[in-house]
Amino acid sequence: MPINPKAKLAKDVLNVKTIKRVATRDGYGQGLLESGTRDKRVVAVCADLVESTRTEDFAKKFPDRFIEVGVAEQNLITVASGLASYGKIPFAASYAAFSPGRNWEQIRTTICYNNVPVKIVGSHAGLSVGPDGATHQAIEDIATTRVLANMTVISPSDMNEAYKATLASVTTSGPVYLRLCRENTPVFTTSKTPFKVGRAEIFFDYKGKPDVVIVATGPLVYEALIAADILEKQGRKVRVLNLHTIKPIDKVALIKSAKDAGAIVTVEEHQIYGGMGSAVVEVLSQSYPVPVEFIGINDKFGESGQAKELLEKFNLTAPSIVKAAQRAIRRKS
Amino acid sequence: MKTIRRRHKKTTKSVALHLRNHTIKLLEERANIIRQSIIEMLAEAGSGHTAGALGMADVFTALYFHILNHQPQKPNWEDRDRVILSNGHICPVQYASLAYAGYFPVSELLTLRKFGSRLQGHPHRESLPGIETTSGPLGSGLSQAAGIAYAARMDGKKFRTYCLMSDGEQDEGNTWEAVMFVGKNKLSNLTVIIDRNNIQIDGVTENIMPLEPLEDKYKAFNWHVISISGHNFREIISAIEEAKKNYEKPTVIIAHTIPSKGVKAIEGDYRWHGKPPTPEEAVRFLEGFRL
Numbered sequence: 001m002p003i004n005p006k007a008k009l010a011k012d013v014l015n016v017k018t019i020k021r022v023a024t025r026d027g028y029g030q031g032l033l034e035s036g037t038r039d040k041r042v043v044a045v046c047a048d049l050v051e052s053t054r055t056e057d058f059a060k061k062f063p064d065r066f067i068e069v070g071v072a073e074q075n076l077i078t079v080a081s082g083l084a085s086y087g088k089i090p091f092a093a094s095y096a097a098f099s100p101g102r103n104w105e106q107i108r109t110t111i112c113y114n115n116v117p118v119k120i121v122g123s124h125a126g127l128s129v130g131p132d133g134a135t136h137q138a139i140e141d142i143a144t145t146r147v148l149a150n151m152t153v154i155s156p157s158d159m160n161e162a163y164k165a166t167l168a169s170v171t172t173s174g175p176v177y178l179r180l181c182r183e184n185t186p187v188f189t190t191s192k193t194p195f196k197v198g199r200a201e202i203f204f205d206y207k208g209k210p211d212v213v214i215v216a217t218g219p220l221v222y223e224a225l226i227a228a229d230i231l232e233k234q235g236r237k238v239r240v241l242n243l244h245t246i247k248p249i250d251k252v253a254l255i256k257s258a259k260d261a262g263a264i265v266t267v268e269e270h271q272i273y274g275g276m277g278s279a280v281v282e283v284l285s286q287s288y289p290v291p292v293e294f295i296g297i298n299d300k301f302g303e304s305g306q307a308k309e310l311l312e313k314f315n316l317t318a319p320s321i322v323k324a325a326q327r328a329i330r331r332k333s
Numbered sequence: 334m335k336t337i338r339r340r341h342k343k344t345t346k347s348v349a350l351h352l353r354n355h356t357i358k359l360l361e362e363r364a365n366i367i368r369q370s371i372i373e374m375l376a377e378a379g380s381g382h383t384a385g386a387l388g389m390a391d392v393f394t395a396l397y398f399h400i401l402n403h404q405p406q407k408p409n410w411e412d413r414d415r416v417i418l419s420n421g422h423i424c425p426v427q428y429a430s431l432a433y434a435g436y437f438p439v440s441e442l443l444t445l446r447k448f449g450s451r452l453q454g455h456p457h458r459e460s461l462p463g464i465e466t467t468s469g470p471l472g473s474g475l476s477q478a479a480g481i482a483y484a485a486r487m488d489g490k491k492f493r494t495y496c497l498m499s500d501g502e503q504d505e506g507n508t509w510e511a512v513m514f515v516g517k518n519k520l521s522n523l524t525v526i527i528d529r530n531n532i533q534i535d536g537v538t539e540n541i542m543p544l545e546p547l548e549d550k551y552k553a554f555n556w557h558v559i560s561i562s563g564h565n566f567r568e569i570i571s572a573i574e575e576a577k578k579n580y581e582k583p584t585v586i587i588a589h590t591i592p593s594k595g596v597k598a599i600e601g602d603y604r605w606h607g608k609p610p611t612p613e614e615a616v617r618f619l620e621g622f623r624l
Binding site: 043064065067069070072074075078079080081082083084085086087088090105106109110113114115 | 411417457458459465466467468469470472473476477478479480481482483484485487506507510511513514
């Protein structure tokens, strides 16, 4: 079984029909509640999206440590900056399209250059927001956050990982961006799956050298696993790397992947320009250049539709990943 | 010690007549020393903002040498009053105040804006003791001050937070998001001082983007408003004392100031917002303080 046993993924992980589906934002909500219980410095700030960013349970349990700023994303971030410079650990939540979308300069100056430990929570990232359409689909946020000095960028692949990432954000010094999604997506990791900020995890692998390594982030890691399963049935050897932390990036794991396979596919629900794939190539081009194929959004805006319809239209699902892997392998010779 | 009341414009307030004339004289002398340092710093740097820095010298002197509960030798003392400079471009006045208050050597002032200096062109929190927040991009200071004041109240801390803003940055949306937030939360431990000098880079505020009636705007957002002359130490100090006694509302002190106050040749001239004196001009300006 090429699912890496050390990853301790869910049983029957590849059975798409039976796998449980919960949104990564729900993992955040539980993680925030637990963080608040463990550490009194944790406070939550929200911009009129308490329910949909899953800040609600924290707000109910710790009303004195919850701050509502209204529809004001610039104030959201700058109030959080003040709270953090005093000594609090604020989680500032909104939709990713607005934060870090609308308030990017405030994040740059008052969070990152100021170097204070604000945890910026961007929910509803990616196309899978669905019917709300392109205005609410943040597909540039990895680019705009990873470019900021001092920032850590984490894009959890499922609810369990979002929970762990939230707890880890508290102990990670400095600013953190947590990228979350609205849609219910497969819960394929478990509480025992290893998670460490900055360390990519191998979810699917062979003992020998793989033909190709698929580097994926966010809920699309699951699509990468499905693609790997299909490729395996075609006789290909595939490794899947879950790159949940985009910054600081796991250079060791990426360079090893390039050396082992000689071909890479990157998978993200984000613009190709400036996204996770670009970050991977920034590493490889300096150390061990190999052919890389990008799965991502190709310089377009999204549109309304169901998450599944949109992911298919924009070629972000397993069949597209399979084709990209085949192209990458062909380019090796 | 006695306190009397008198009328000033629309606002009734106590004027700190209990302050001895000698105290006032010392503050005035201190402010003029700070002004001279600002001129020297800017001339040496060859760039920077003159008008606002000179115009706010009296307010900064009142804060750092009379009002603040602080320990310059322990800049991170947890119960210190916080000063948040929102319009970071007038930092030469803050740097000079910090240096004379003992946060760092006065000799370092002449490194302003130079390579390797802790005195960055706009304040950087991690570079210099006494700087609470990195600032420069306008409109973000008040909400950071609000975050600090809110956190202080959460923890039952008694320190006060002072936020210094320009009038030009009242144009910013972020400013009014913060004004609403502070009013909603009745952050009476927060005092804002607006440098109402009526100028911004492109000209006079009332031409660029009219702010008046500014007092009424803040009142409408549930703030306590006091208007004063920003060059009268008794008015500055009594306004801040009045703010401390208000447990219901945040206070904004609209300090009417003269741009480049103290250098007669350029007082009130908006063109001095963003340029430094040349070395020759600096010599001439400094002579004015020795007459």
